[in-house]
Amino acid sequence: MQTIPNTHTPEPVAHFHRSRFDAWSFLFTGVTGACTYLIIAILLLILGNIVLNGYSHFSWRFLTGGADRGMYDPETAGVLPMIVGTASRIILMTIFVIPVGVITALYMTEYAHSTSLGIRIIRGAVANLAGVPSIVFGLFGWGFFLNFIGTHMDQLLHPEAAKAVWGKPALIWASLTLAVMTLPVVIVATEEALKSIPHGLREASLALGATKLQTVLRIVLPQAMPGILTGGILAISRAAGEVAPILFTGAVSFYPDLPKALTDPFMDLGYHVFILSTQSPNIEQTRPLLYATVMALLLLTFLLNVMAILVRAQMRRKLRALQ
């Protein structure tokens, strides 16, 4: 037997030299580690600064007080209208976004062929929607919801009214704008949850004679519930602190009444932080008020984030048990 002469000697891909004390290794690890801890230090600095300056003014009276006796007076001003405003726009948004997002994810994972053109276009649209700047959502909400749908509704429903009923900044337009903004968050989270469900479950259900829809409604959806919840909470925590999309569509700087109807404007925690920082007549005097408002906003978003993390951990544990 003839052996093939080995003419090809492999070139070494990279040359590694190792001394007893590897200065480069030390430096590289040190620099990248310093980057990591610097970011965390900045985060802690921001949180620490807010908590240290905010907690003294953070009281039950502050949380439940109204703004009717002036919103710049640290002694009497409270944030109840802002909390109610933010909560209402978030709840309404959730009602709009969850069904649409979940149905889209269901279609993408359960019904459509994963390489079909339709799916690829939906995927592209979702990725694009996630990257649209928040101020563009504000412009869109103003141009489409408020000026197009709102004014047409006025022409149809209240042709004689002297003032616009729907065609002005309102709770419902802000919520709808935010729902469009958070749609990708819900779709992606639900899709991930649906994908993690073992295929055997669906096949077992179909084999027992259930229809596709029955399988989706009774087997797939209940299993995906924690994932849908996570998506919902992530969407909420993203939307809770957003200000730019509601600047033109519903939030106002002063409206001491709590919003009662879908067409009411509202005060908002995040927008109030902006107003207190930029329009305060005396920034030194309103500083405790500002810090406490920021703290209320942060507590809200962080509680939501922690909830999402806990739900996700619970979901993982369940899935592991299932497999």
Next chain:
Amino acid sequence: MGLKRGHRARPLEWMIEQLIQFVSYSAIIMVFLIFVFVTREALPILLGQMDSAAVRPSLSMDEAMKLPEADLRKYLNMTQSEFAKADAESIKILVELRIESSATETTDKDAKLNTTQWSHLLGPYQWSGYTQPEYIWQPVGTIHKYNIVPLLVGSLKVSFIALAFALPLALGAAIYVSQLANPRIKEWLKPAIELLAGLPSVVLGFFAMLVMATFLQNVFGYTTRLNAFLAGIALGLAVIPLVFSIAEDALTSVPRSYTQAALALGSSRWQAAYQIVLPAALPGVFAAAVLGFGRALGETMIVLMTSSASIISWNIFDSARPITASIAAELAEAVFGGHHYRILFMLGALLFTVTFLLNLIGDVVVHRLKRRLEGKA
């Protein structure tokens, strides 16, 4: 029951499936509607149909009466329905009023200019009172100056500062967390950095305005308190978690076997990270930078709170005013349907298009990288 399939077997189920399919197109519809409705408001500017001149030349009565109806309507600045209602007598009165009012109007030579023309939107012009041609965004006063170049420069300047600050930090952290850190510490580090993404941008803006502004001014000793540098650093804080997530994801998706092979050949951990993993994940790092830049361009509240005047200068400690800050601050005051309003929507459409392209590039790069590392391409 037989082997009936499709909508004849279960009509209700078939209908629900159609409904599901219809709803699932909502994301596509929304992207389309955003584009249509933001561009729609900007269309008269894009087509050059707006006229912002404060003074238009007035015609004598005879000249005006000789005009064709459409031109006369335009001259009197009336809508079609208004013009149809008006009789010949009231038209004459309106023409006389125009002649009278032109006598008392300002004599500034710039008042006759249409500042919404492309040459004025993009090119420099020597306004009366200035010694040389300049780019000016000044949408108030008798003569509205709508040059968008200062805003574009402001956006780019602030975003580049943000990226220069965020990219090294986030990248270093991504390498450390994905390659070098002890797995037990890693479990804490990752969520801690991602917590930064949970900070609402209005809170970052507030912190930059109240705390960082004073601190940075003391350190660097510049004069303008709210400037491009401060805005860039604050914006960088918003960009860090995004760049970190994407870069960390790309680095982690490099197969473990690459690192193990390098270590088996006698490399140290950092050599494996720097010479093997980082080059393999380089497209992901590029995508992280592109997406981070898109995020920085589109961020609103931070720059709204940390920027003031629109100045073109190379000094990073001068003030800058990005596009997003202008839209947020000025739309409420702009006259509905007026030139200022339409130019702000045009800037919004521009922003939408640019971020759309940046996101597309980033997504394609990440997608390709993943496929290659999984050995599918």
